[in-house]
Amino acid sequence: MMLELKSLKKTYQQGDEKIEIYNDLNFSLKEGEQVAIMGKSGAGKSTFLSLVSGIIKADSGDIVLNNISYNDLQENELNDFRASNIGFIFQNFHLVSYLNALENVMLPAKVCGISNPKEKAIELLKAVGLEHRLNHIPSQLSGGEKQRVAIARALIHNPKIILADEPSGNLDEETGIAVMDKLFELIKQNNTTLILVTHSKDVAARCEKTYQLAHGVLNLC
Ligand SMILES: Nc1ncnc2c1ncn2[C@@H]1O[C@H](COP(=O)(O)OP(=O)(O)O)[C@@H](O)[C@H]1O
Ligand SMILES: [Mg+2]
Structure with a gap:
């Protein structure tokens, strides 16, 4: 297995109240698999992705990604591990507002010390059809272009x-389809594993499996 979540427990403290999101969550994913996660707002979908990324910690249980157990990593080691092993796509794009498209794309490569970041960034921006927007900052781009x-x-x-956390959630239907076409084209080319949170059945249908998240349990649809 490429990813395993083992008996995860996660609660949030809200004032005096403790909200339980996961009591005993188990999940596994094979390399190259693409899965969609659906579920009502507040079900814990973003929490799931934050746990997998190691941005937030579970109360108990463990996550193993690519044979590395998160419980065995110090915080700085986990940060490095995340930077080199995980890619994120958010509903609100999360681009750096003062960097142009090319500089935004180069950021993770610089953090990981990857060679020829500029050439790779230009190649990828070409692949998503944005070779004419390299020097535009986010405020000069449309929603679909930003995504x-x-x-x-x-x-x-x-x-x-x-x-990917609701990556087409802020786009009109037609733009969302075009953007998802690009995402899946590149993911399939590279055999990248994907966990995609979406409210759209059409988007979910592009994945090999769809899970429904409710009451802290992921059920295969
Ligand atoms: N940092 C936090 N502190 C307290 N409660 C939180 C925090 N983050 C999320 N929650 C609560 O946990 C529940 C699940 O949130 P979330 O994972 O964002 O759901 P979803 O992405 O499925 O809409 C919600 O009720 C939300 O209010
Ligand atoms: Mg969410």
């Missing part, structure tokens, strides 16, 4: 896994 920059950025360091 295509984010897709290029998520792929530049050849991550083992991409985590």
